[in-house]
Amino acid sequence: MVKTSQALSHEMDIEEDWIERASGVYSRYYVDFNNGENALLLGTQAANLAVKDSNIKLEDIDCIIGACGSPLQAIPCNASLFQRELGLENSGVSCFDVDTTCYSFPLAVFIAPTLIQLNVYNKILIISSDAPSPTLETAEREVRALFGDGAAAVVVSKTPEGEKSKVHHFKLNTYSNGADLTSIKGAGTLRHPNHSETKPEDNVFQMDGKKVYKLALKYLKPFLKELERESKIINSNYKYIVPHQTSKNGMKIFYKHGFAVDRVANHLTNHGNCIAASIPMVLHDYIKEEKIKRGDKILLFGTSAGLSLGALSLTY
Amino acid sequence: MVKTSQALSHEMDIEEDWIERASGVYSRYYVDFNNGENALLLGTQAANLAVKDSNIKLEDIDCIIGACGSPLQAIPCNASLFQRELGLENSGVSCFDVDTTCYSFPLAVFIAPTLIQLNVYNKILIISSDAPSPTLETAEREVRALFGDGAAAVVVSKTPEGEKSKVHHFKLNTYSNGADLTSIKGAGTLRHPNHSETKPEDNVFQMDGKKVYKLALKYLKPFLKELERESKIINSNYKYIVPHQTSKNGMKIFYKHGFAVDRVANHLTNHGNCIAASIPMVLHDYIKEEKIKRGDKILLFGTSAGLSLGALSLTY
Numbered sequence: 001m002v003k004t005s006q007a008l009s010h011e012m013d014i015e016e017d018w019i020e021r022a023s024g025v026y027s028r029y030y031v032d033f034n035n036g037e038n039a040l041l042l043g044t045q046a047a048n049l050a051v052k053d054s055n056i057k058l059e060d061i062d063c064i065i066g067a068c069g070s071p072l073q074a075i076p077c078n079a080s081l082f083q084r085e086l087g088l089e090n091s092g093v094s095c096f097d098v099d100t101t102c103y104s105f106p107l108a109v110f111i112a113p114t115l116i117q118l119n120v121y122n123k124i125l126i127i128s129s130d131a132p133s134p135t136l137e138t139a140e141r142e143v144r145a146l147f148g149d150g151a152a153a154v155v156v157s158k159t160p161e162g163e164k165s166k167v168h169h170f171k172l173n174t175y176s177n178g179a180d181l182t183s184i185k186g187a188g189t190l191r192h193p194n195h196s197e198t199k200p201e202d203n204v205f206q207m208d209g210k211k212v213y214k215l216a217l218k219y220l221k222p223f224l225k226e227l228e229r230e231s232k233i234i235n236s237n238y239k240y241i242v243p244h245q246t247s248k249n250g251m252k253i254f255y256k257h258g259f260a261v262d263r264v265a266n267h268l269t270n271h272g273n274c275i276a277a278s279i280p281m282v283l284h285d286y287i288k289e290e291k292i293k294r295g296d297k298i299l300l301f302g303t304s305a306g307l308s309l310g311a312l313s314l315t316y
Numbered sequence: 317m318v319k320t321s322q323a324l325s326h327e328m329d330i331e332e333d334w335i336e337r338a339s340g341v342y343s344r345y346y347v348d349f350n351n352g353e354n355a356l357l358l359g360t361q362a363a364n365l366a367v368k369d370s371n372i373k374l375e376d377i378d379c380i381i382g383a384c385g386s387p388l389q390a391i392p393c394n395a396s397l398f399q400r401e402l403g404l405e406n407s408g409v410s411c412f413d414v415d416t417t418c419y420s421f422p423l424a425v426f427i428a429p430t431l432i433q434l435n436v437y438n439k440i441l442i443i444s445s446d447a448p449s450p451t452l453e454t455a456e457r458e459v460r461a462l463f464g465d466g467a468a469a470v471v472v473s474k475t476p477e478g479e480k481s482k483v484h485h486f487k488l489n490t491y492s493n494g495a496d497l498t499s500i501k502g503a504g505t506l507r508h509p510n511h512s513e514t515k516p517e518d519n520v521f522q523m524d525g526k527k528v529y530k531l532a533l534k535y536l537k538p539f540l541k542e543l544e545r546e547s548k549i550i551n552s553n554y555k556y557i558v559p560h561q562t563s564k565n566g567m568k569i570f571y572k573h574g575f576a577v578d579r580v581a582n583h584l585t586n587h588g589n590c591i592a593a594s595i596p597m598v599l600h601d602y603i604k605e606e607k608i609k610r611g612d613k614i615l616l617f618g619t620s621a622g623l624s625l626g627a628l629s630l631t632y
Contacts, residue, residue, distance in 0.1 A: 038505060039506070070391065071387065071505070072504045073500060074386060074500035075499050075500040075521065076495055076498070076620070080492045080621075080622040080624070081492065081495060083490060089491065089493040090491060090493055093489075094489065094490055095416065095488075095622055095624065096414060096488065097413075098414055099382075099393045099414075100392075111427060130505075131505055134505065138510060173408035173410065174399060176392075176397065176400035176404070176411070179396050182391065183391050183392060184390035187387065188386065188390060188503070189354060189386055189447055189448065189450065190388050191389065192450060192519065193514075204510065304392070305396075308410075
């Protein structure tokens, strides 16, 4: 369901326009958690649509990679739970997750073709799904203002003859001096949910938005320069940069670094930040709107908790 | 610290020899959680030893893969937290996790060389660390009897000239009809720690040992047959099978399937089941004891929550 910032501001008992001003988000989608909607359902629906759009059958999939920003449950991996929801529970189809929080999707898109080239798999289903909304009520207002629920999925297979689809370059730089700036400190073995000293706030996302912004800004310029040098593709050659939808200010960074506003894929205003699902969701929208077409060079860029900066340069 | 099954049986108020009979575990190691020991510390120590054993410097590492069975905290990824503990917090070294629970280590060992071949990285540090002990007090007795804490790490780099190290084949079959048989249902967005309906038992590992055993047994025979056919390596050609240390009965399965007792790497009796750390820990022991030497063919085999069966065939 759509949750407008206006409605949310009433629930949060804050000024009506504070959320829009602070985050740039006018509305986002929330699952109806108490009626059985959650990240598992969203991811499964996205996966079914991706398979349909690829003109293949579910049975053609031979690997499922979970590329989410948050676990559905601690054990087993998300991919395995998606496999069951898809009705493939007796198939033996390989299931595993990759995780670098908000940048998990491009990481999976980078790994998948290498496994296809090695003839380990033919058709890999990548699912990114995050539904933080049921936990947001207890989060800080900056966090609550920003996040939404969403999912997207893709099928990766061999490039058909005559097409140019290709991964050009992958780059992931992690600076864990920023590990505490965006984190959920609980829900693992360090601050276990059952431990007497674990507090409820340990179990929700915490963010020092200003410090993250400052740190990301510090690393971004050399990162983009190195990327150009290593990939031998100058940034102006990308039709679109498809960035993680961090926040209004997070998106503005790119405009300062040589990406024209109309070349930065953006749907923050009506989706918010959907963690790992953001990049594939915007990508999906831009493909559906035919802004991104086969043969276009695009750059999947993201900052993520870690703190990581990631870039995947590819021809769609 | 060492926790003997005898001491544990007194704490659990059960017959002195029940644990040995049921699990095959005589002792296991527990972290001293209240004095700052945990999976983060164990993994960091293992990583430092792996780097030292590899005769390289920490600064030579250009990627860290977390390959644990349980998260240290929900966000960011384990690898990022290890990076910080290793003092590499300003290095920019890539950090991400891979997860298929107990089989995460071989999955990482399979992915790492493909990234090195692509010249993305030179030296990849893989860390597997799990310390479930602080959560076991509230777990069922079958679970409590079985698990221990542990960590191991390896450095993957290009095969030196004249050596034969090579990955031959990777196989991972997931049957999510067994997803509920070994699980932690909580600690994610489906049963969030702060949700009023989440129970303490949702946050600990639950296992239906008999059903897992039965299901694994059903899938094992065809799995091993397919593995032989696909890899073109007959099982008798492996010097050792290095299996996940599931349980006494779990280890016996291999004897029934043509692996002689002395070719099945085993340290269950004095380590228990250390989740994702088990396979690299036994591997480490067998390398240190010179049972496994450069040029030996080995098979890293594991059943894991999912339910998955995995095999990585390689020359060490």
